[in-house]
Amino acid sequence: MATVSPQTWERTLLPLAYEAEHRVVAPTPIPVSDTILLDRAYAYCDVLTSMHSRTFYVATGLLPPNKRRAMRALYAFCRLSDDIVDGAEEHTEAALAVWRRKVLAPAPPPGDLVAVAWADTRFRYRIPQPYAEQLIDGVGRDLCQKRYRTFEDVVTYAYGVASTVGLMSMHIIGFAGEQAIPYAVKLGVALQITNILRDVGEDRCCRRVYLPMDEMAAFGLTEANIGLRVKGKEHHHYPKASQPA
Numbered sequence: 001m002a003t004v005s006p007q008t009w010e011r012t013l014l015p016l017a018y019e020a021e022h023r024v025v026a027p028t029p030i031p032v033s034d035t036i037l038l039d040r041a042y043a044y045c046d047v048l049t050s051m052h053s054r055t056f057y058v059a060t061g062l063l064p065p066n067k068r069r070a071m072r073a074l075y076a077f078c079r080l081s082d083d084i085v086d087g088a089e090e091h092t093e094a095a096l097a098v099w100r101r102k103v104l105a106p107a108p109p110p111g112d113l114v115a116v117a118w119a120d121t122r123f124r125y126r127i128p129q130p131y132a133e134q135l136i137d138g139v140g141r142d143l144c145q146k147r148y149r150t151f152e153d154v155v156t157y158a159y160g161v162a163s164t165v166g167l168m169s170m171h172i173i174g175f176a177g178e179q180a181i182p183y184a185v186k187l188g189v190a191l192q193i194t195n196i197l198r199d200v201g202e203d204r205c206c207r208r209v210y211l212p213m214d215e216m217a218a219f220g221l222t223e224a225n226i227g228l229r230v231k232g233k234e235h236h237h238y239p240k241a242s243q244p245a
Contacts, residue, residue, distance in 0.1 A: 009155045017181050020130035029123035030107045037110055041117035042069040045076035052079055070172045073117035080114055085139045093143055100136050127171045135164040151212045155189050163188030
């Protein structure tokens with residue numbers, strides 16, 4: 001059976017995953033001893049998941065109770081991280097920095113239920129903190145980068161916002177060994193590329209274009225060609241956004 005050589009972008013991303021898996025970050029999360037607080041925190045994540053992703057909520061319902069609530073805590077952590085960046089509020093960068101300190105703290109403030117549930121999940125399932133750091137850095141990239149020059153640039157972004165989720169999920173669901181890591185990385189990239197292709201018009205309305213600029217140019221496409229199909233109408237074209245500095 002012939003072997004398939006890794007793509008160039010795989011050779012770039014896999015070291016990020018392996019390094020995060022093995023990098024020791026101190027201090028480690030402190031177990032949350034307040035069981036009432038923990039129950040409230042996990043219940044809040046449960047409600048948040050059911051509100052924002054019915055599909056994920058139903059799918060995680062098939063897991064044993066402890067893993068189910070851990071996966072929903074992971075979802076809540078990812079959801080709020082993304083919402084901070086996508087929000088139209090001022091001082092978004094500062095808000096993301098505050099959130100980063102909360103969710104990476106060994107003992108998060110008891111008033112932030114998602115941070116509490118996530119800290120407990122990280123401790124129970126020994127989730128490497130660097131994966132969470134990489135995810136926050138990934139979503140934060142949307143604050144400063146609106147265009148991507150090459151496919152390799154796009155998949156690096158996809159690693160941060162999607163592959164990291166799979167890598168953290170593995171520690172909750174369970175995995176046999178490090179040979180699973182490349183599959184988690186590639187699955188995350190595949191899912192994010194699918195999202196990008198699905199949301200081209202919506203992202204363009206937010207002045208973000210994730211399609212590689214060099215590939216668009218190679219096929220004679222410009223941003224003016226990117227339209228949003230409105231239900232029952234033809235594609236509409238939007239003015240070209242100013243390029244990022």
